[in-house]
Amino acid sequence: MLRLSVIVILIMAFLSSCSKEEGEGGTSVITGKVYVQLYDDTGTFIINEYYAPEEDVYIIYGNDEIYSDRFRTNFDGGYWFKYLREGNYTVFAYSEDLTGTVPSGVVAVKKNVKIKDSDQTVEVDDIVIQKKD
Secondary structure, three states, X not given: OHHHHHHHHHHHHHHHHHOOOOOEEEEEEEEEEEEEEXXXXXXXXXXXXXXXXXXXXXXEXXXXXXXXXXXXXXXXXXXEEEEEOOXXXXXXXXXXXXXXXXXXXXXXXXXXXXXXXXXXXXXXXXXXXXXXX
């Protein structure tokens, strides 16, 4: 009986160690860019558009409730999150709320991403944020 219990415990430990959750420890990459639409001071007309340098981009692993990592975009608005395992991720950046309906004044612009294989590079559509001049 003791022998059977030990075998069951070892099998359960092996199976639980095989299932990897989203996060670091893999060989895949999520990459993309943040694009700014700059509005006039009334928030009515776009006066400029550009890829955003020095903008914070966040990533959430799986179903986590808070962000897991942050990246500051480079000179051309690009970001990347490396060494990820297979699974579901959410990347986001903050945009100004031009409607004036959000008390904080900012909204998260989110992109859902799925990594299906190891050694995969997933390019995300531009995260488009809005700012006032």
